[in-house]
Amino acid sequence: MxxxxxxxxxxxxxxxxxxxxxxxxxxxxGFFDIAWQDGRFFGSLIDVLNRGAPVAILAVGMTVVIAxxxxxxxxxAVMAVAGAVAATMVVDGYSxxxxxxxxxxxxxxCGVWNGLLVALLDIQPIIATLVLMVxxxxxxxxxxxxxxxxxxxxxxIFMGTGSFLGFPMAAVIALVLMIAVTLAVRRTAIGLFIExxxxxxxxxxxxxxxxxxxxxxxxxxxxxxAAVAGIIVxxxxxxxxxxxxxxxxxxxxxxxxxxxxxxxxxxRFSIPMAVIGAIIIQAMNTGILVxxxxxxxxLIVKAGVIILILVLQSPIAQQLLxxxxxxxxxxxxx
Amino acid sequence: xxxxxxxxxxxxIIFIIAYGLSVAQFPNMFSTRVLGNxxxxxxxxxxxxxxxxxxIIxxxxxxxxxAVIGFTGVLVAVLVSWFSVHPLIAFAIALVVASAFGAxxxxxxxxxxxxxxxxxxxxxxxxxxxxxVLTQDSIPVNHEFYSFISTLYIKLDxxxxxxxxxxxMLLVFVIGAILAHRxxxxxxxxxxxxxxxxxxxxxxxxxxxxxxxxxxxxxxAGLAGVVFSLYTSAGYPLAAVGVxxxxxxxxxxxxxxxxxxYxxxxxxFVGVMLQGLVQTYIIFDGSLSSWxxxxxxxxxxxxxxxxxxxxxxxxxxxxxHVRKLKxx
Numbered sequence: 285m286x287x288x289x290x291x292x293x294x295x296x297x298x299x300x301x302x303x304x305x306x307x308x309x310x311x312x313x314g315f316f317d318i319a320w321q322d323g324r325f326f327g328s329l330i331d332v333l334n335r336g337a338p339v340a341i342l343a344v345g346m347t348v349v350i351a352x353x354x355x356x357x358x359x360x361a362v363m364a365v366a367g368a369v370a371a372t373m374v375v376d377g378y379s380x381x382x383x384x385x386x387x388x389x390x391x392x393x394c395g396v397w398n399g400l401l402v403a404l405l406d407i408q409p410i411i412a413t414l415v416l417m418v419x420x421x422x423x424x425x426x427x428x429x430x431x432x433x434x435x436x437x438x439x440x441i442f443m444g445t446g447s448f449l450g451f452p453m454a455a456v457i458a459l460v461l462m463i464a465v466t467l468a469v470r471r472t473a474i475g476l477f478i479e480x481x482x483x484x485x486x487x488x489x490x491x492x493x494x495x496x497x498x499x500x501x502x503x504x505x506x507x508x509x510a511a512v513a514g515i516i517v518x519x520x521x522x523x524x525x526x527x528x529x530x531x532x533x534x535x536x537x538x539x540x541x542x543x544x545x546x547x548x549x550x551x552r553f554s555i556p557m558a559v560i561g562a563i564i565i566q567a568m569n570t571g572i573l574v575x576x577x578x579x580x581x582x583l584i585v586k587a588g589v590i591i592l593i594l595v596l597q598s599p600i601a602q603q604l605l606x607x608x609x610x611x612x613x614x615x616x617x618x
Numbered sequence: 619x620x621x622x623x624x625x626x627x628x629x630x631i632i633f634i635i636a637y638g639l640s641v642a643q644f645p646n647m648f649s650t651r652v653l654g655n656x657x658x659x660x661x662x663x664x665x666x667x668x669x670x671x672x673x674i675i676x677x678x679x680x681x682x683x684x685a686v687i688g689f690t691g692v693l694v695a696v697l698v699s700w701f702s703v704h705p706l707i708a709f710a711i712a713l714v715v716a717s718a719f720g721a722x723x724x725x726x727x728x729x730x731x732x733x734x735x736x737x738x739x740x741x742x743x744x745x746x747x748x749x750x751v752l753t754q755d756s757i758p759v760n761h762e763f764y765s766f767i768s769t770l771y772i773k774l775d776x777x778x779x780x781x782x783x784x785x786x787m788l789l790v791f792v793i794g795a796i797l798a799h800r801x802x803x804x805x806x807x808x809x810x811x812x813x814x815x816x817x818x819x820x821x822x823x824x825x826x827x828x829x830x831x832x833x834x835x836x837x838x839a840g841l842a843g844v845v846f847s848l849y850t851s852a853g854y855p856l857a858a859v860g861v862x863x864x865x866x867x868x869x870x871x872x873x874x875x876x877x878x879x880y881x882x883x884x885x886x887f888v889g890v891m892l893q894g895l896v897q898t899y900i901i902f903d904g905s906l907s908s909w910x911x912x913x914x915x916x917x918x919x920x921x922x923x924x925x926x927x928x929x930x931x932x933x934x935x936x937x938x939h940v941r942k943l944k945x946x
Binding site for chain 2: 355401405406407408410411412414415416417418419420421422423425426430526535538539542548549578580581582583584585586587590591594595600
C-alpha cells in the first residue's frame with residue numbers, strides 16, 4: 285500500500301516531536317523565536333538542533349547496529365578516544381585536517397574491533413562492546429595522560445562551534461551523515477541485507493549474504509559515527525575530557541533509536557526516525573531547562589518517556605487495542 | 619575434572635597466579651591487612667554482584683543497580699539526618715523501597731515482554747533522577763549507630779580485620795550460593811536462563827521467578843547502598859555511578875555465561891576479588907595511574923569472554939558442522 289508522501293511523514297515520532305515542541309512553547313512562550321545575529325541563527329530551536337547533534341550522529345550508527353540485532357555500548361568511550369586523539373594531535377602541531385582524519389580512523393578501528401568480536405568470535409554484542417566501553421575511557425586517559433587537553437586550533441574548533449549557512453556546524457554534519465547513510469542503505473541492497481541478518485543471521489548466511497563482513501562494516505560505521513560525535517564534542521568545549529566526554533551518551537543513543545521505532549530484536553529500522561528520536565530527547569532536555577524546572581527532573585522525565593513507549597509497544601497493549609476495536613465493532617453491528 | 623567447572627577453575631587459577639606475582643613484587647601485599655581491606659573496600663560491589671549473578675543466570679541484565687545504590691544511600695541519609703529516624707528503621711524502609719522497585723521492573727519485563735536491558739535502563743534513569751530530586755548535595759550522616767557499626771570487626775592474625783560490612787558481604791555470598799545451587803528457586807533461575815520456553819513447558823513458574831530475580835537483585839543493590847552508606851557515612855545522588863558495569867564485569871570474569879543458564883556465585887566472588895587486586899596493585903605500585911584499572915579490567919573481560927568461547931565451542935561442534943555442509 286503506497287501512501288501519499290505527505291501522509292508518510294505523519295507518524296508517531298513526528299507527532300511526538302510536535303507535541304514536545306508545542307509543550308515547550310506552552311511552558312516557555314519564546315521557544316520558537318529565532319534571531320539572525322553575526323551571520324547565524326540563534327534561538328531555542330537552533331539550540332535543540334545543535335545540542336542534539338552528537339546523539340543524532342551516534343543514533344545513525346546505532347540504528348544500523350541495532351537493526352542487525354546487536355547493540356554498541358562502546359560509543360561513549362569511542363567518543364572520548366576520538367576526541368583525545370584529535371586534541372592531542374593538534375596540540376602536538378599536526379594540522380587540524382590530519383588530526384581529524386586520524387581520529388576518524390581510530391574510531392573506525394575501534395568499531396572494527398567490536399565487529400571482529402561479534403562476527404568472528406560470535407560473542408553477544410552487549411558483552412563484546414562492553415569490553416571497549418570499560419577499557420576505552422582508560423585508553424582515552426592514556427592518550428591525554430590524565431589531563432584535559434585544551435587546544436585553540438581554529439579549524440578544529442570550527443567543527444564544534446562554527447556555522448554553515450547560518451546553521452550550527454554540528455547539526456549540518458549530523459544532517460549530511462544521516463542523508464548519506466540513509467541513501468547508502470536504502471538506495472542499494474545493503475539495507476535489505478542488514479534487515480535479513482538482523483532477523484535471522486544463519487538463514488541470511490545460507491541465503492548467500494556475507495554476514496561476517498556486513499557485521500564488521502556495521503560496527504565500523506558505528507565507531508566512525510562515534511568518532512565524528514567525539515570530535516564535535518571536543519571541539520565544542522575546546523578540549524578533550526577523557527572522563528566526561530560522551531558519558532552515558534550510548535544510553536541516549538539507544539533511547540533515540542528505540543523512540544525512532546527500530547526494533548531492539550533486529551530487523552525493521554529507520555535512520556531518519558532515530559535522528560528525530562534524538563531531537564525529541566534534546567527538545568525535552570531544553571524544554572526542562574528553559575521552562576525553569578530543575579534539571580534533576582530530566583532523568584525522571586526521560587524514564588517516564590521510555591516507560592510510556594514500552595507500554596505502547598508491548599504485545600499486551602496491542603492486544604488490548606485489537607480487543608477494544610473488536611468490541612466497538614460488535615456494538616455497532618448488532 | 620567436571621567440564622562445567624572449567625571456567626570457574628580458570629578464574630580461580632588466574633587470581634592465584636596474579637596474586638602470587640603481585641606478592642613476588644610487593645611482599646607486603648601478602649598480609650591479612652590487605653586481604654581484610656579487599657573485603658571492606660569491595661563489600662558493596664560484592665553484594666551487588668551476587669544479585670547480578672542471579673539476573674544474568676536467568677538470562678537478563680540489570681543496569682539499574684548502581685542507581686539503586688545511589689538512591690538508597692540518599693534515602694537513608696535523608697531519613698537519618700533530616701527526619702532523625704533511627705538508622706535501622708531507615709535501612710528497613712530503604713530495603714523495602716528497593717525491593718518494590720525491583721519487583722516493578724520484573725513485572726514490566728515479564729508482562730510487557732520488553733528486553734530487560736531497556737526496562738532496567740529506564741529504572742536506572744528513574745532511580746538516579748529520584749535521588750537527584752531528593753538532594754543535589756552530599757548529605758553527611760552523623761549518628762552513634764554508624765560509629766558503633768565501625769567498631770564491629772573480627773581481628774585476624776597480623777593486624778588485619780574483617781569489618782562488619784566485609785563480613786556481611788561474605789555472608790551474602792554464602793546465602794547466595796545456597797540459594798542458587800541448593801534450592802528450588804535456584805534451579806528455576808537456571809532453567810529460565812537455559813531456555814525460557816522449555817522452562818515454562820516444564821512447569822517452572824516463569825512470572826514468579828522473573829519477578830523474584832529482579833526483586834532479589836534490587837534488594838541486594840539496596841543492601842549494597844546501605845553498606846555504601848556505612849562505608850562512606852554519607853549519601854550522594856551520584857554515588858556508585860558505573861557500578862553496574864563493575865558488577866557485570868565481575869560476574870563475567872567469574873565464569874558466568876552471559877546468555878544465561880550457566881554460572882557460579884563463587885565465581886563472582888573471585889571476579890570481585892580480582893578487580894580489587896588490580897586496584898590494590900596499582901595503589902602499591904604508586905607510579906601507575908588509576909586509568910590502568912579500567913584498561914586491565916577491560917583486558918581481563920576480553921580474556922574471559924574468549925576463554926568461555928573456546929571452552930564452549932569445543933564442547934559443541936556446531937560451527938564446524940555448518941562449515942562442512944557448505945563445502946559439500
